[in-house]
Amino acid sequence: MRDAFADLLLGGCCAGCGGAGRVLCRDCADRLPYGGHLTRPDPAPAGLPAVLAAGEYADPLRRLVLAHKERQAFGLTAPLGCVLASVLVDAADLLAAPREALLVLVPVPSAPAATRRRGHDPVLRMVRSAAGALAAAGRPVTVARMLRVVQPVADQAGLDAEARAANLAGRLGVGPRAHRALAARSAHAAAGVLVVLCDDVLTTGATLSEAHRALRAVGVPAAVAVTLAATRRRSAPKVL
Template sequence: MRGWWQELVGLVLPVDCAGCGAPRAVLCDACWEALCGRAARRVWPEPVPPGLPAVYAAVAYADEARSVLLAHKERGVLGLAGPLGAALASGVRAAADVCERDMRGTRDMRALRGAQGVRSSRGRDVREVGGVGVGVAGGTRENPRLVLVPVPSARCAVAARGHDPSRRIAQAAAGELRRAGRSAAVCAVLRQRRPVADQTGLGARQRLDNLAGALEVAAGGERLLTAGPVLLVDDLMTTGASLVEAVRAVAAAGGRVAGAAVVAAPARAFGVSST
């Protein structure tokens, strides 16, 4: 029993930094800075799959960031959810800032149309993101609630790991945003509706085919997608196939994704332009 307990403590509270191996630290100051100390940037996979929303990533998937993500996901070092959530929150802020600028532009246009005597066909106060009305319930006009929707892992992977990494990091990110005064909530409404093959070794086109139609919004989740701007969140983007399928599933339920944020993306994705 003592040996089992020591092994469990070693997994949850490792004595070495998950990023660089420095002793007596779950995550040392240098690795924390490497993970959380930079502003998120827009990233594009190569090739860019059709239907991919604007994606923002905090760091490149290399070195300390790669080690920390793998330690959290595969070794169950749950104490790393906090710093990973802080990194994800940086991407969420970047995506939300763009979304809010678009909403302000829409409000200005509506005010102009109102001054010209044009009324909304619905006659009620809504915000529009990409042409879809989004309510402001749970937030304010100046601080609308951000709806963070995690991209789910395969059920077998969650069972094997004993936790859902993306959902745990999303919850940490929402907490980070709320502490900074930004309204945010995690709505884990996506689920797998059919089994998918292991993505390891699959190319970009194969991943899209593998995931096509694999996700759905759980019953009753549709109304949660209207509580504010919907932002997809995940720990890692490689080809963008998972995000594309998540966008399709949300759209099938009547929602619209305003953007996406991830902790990390391949280094080459930071240097690719959308044009």
């Protein structure tokens, strides 16, 4: 039913290549990147944790991300969630986290106005899908909606790195209820807890840096961040 609805919205064509058929054709599905690669914007904002991304923000991945985000192509949620799950596995391996460690996935929230305009929260939807894939593979995982927008955020489109950082500074906070829920869940995680920030695209790093600041402010720093894609404005990290 979801695939049929997405096909209707997209005119019965693949969101990746535009070919006739389902929302994601087999060729574009085969071209999806899997696994995480360390990436970093250049320059990187202060406080940005290590970031792993599946691939470059280029077609067909770019088209799939935009169709899911802006055109409610919910048939893409599961495949994009699987890509993100593969990045999360590599992030856990990079940090030598035990397989039994609880993965706490913290999605970066969209501005409330953007969520209303889109009719859904694309990052949250994708992160929940990734969590489902990880749970099916036997990994302890939970999605923690800890972050919330506490001050208005202007549209980021067209802003450079400095302007994005200024626009986002102090705009995110942590809800006390979510903080208590995480503390309660963590108390029963015998193999430890790995808090991971999750977003769809890494551009300048300002959003993830602000999200990390908000978590650190309540004593819950993220060990790492993951995204589906990263823009070309980046460099390989010199030091992990």
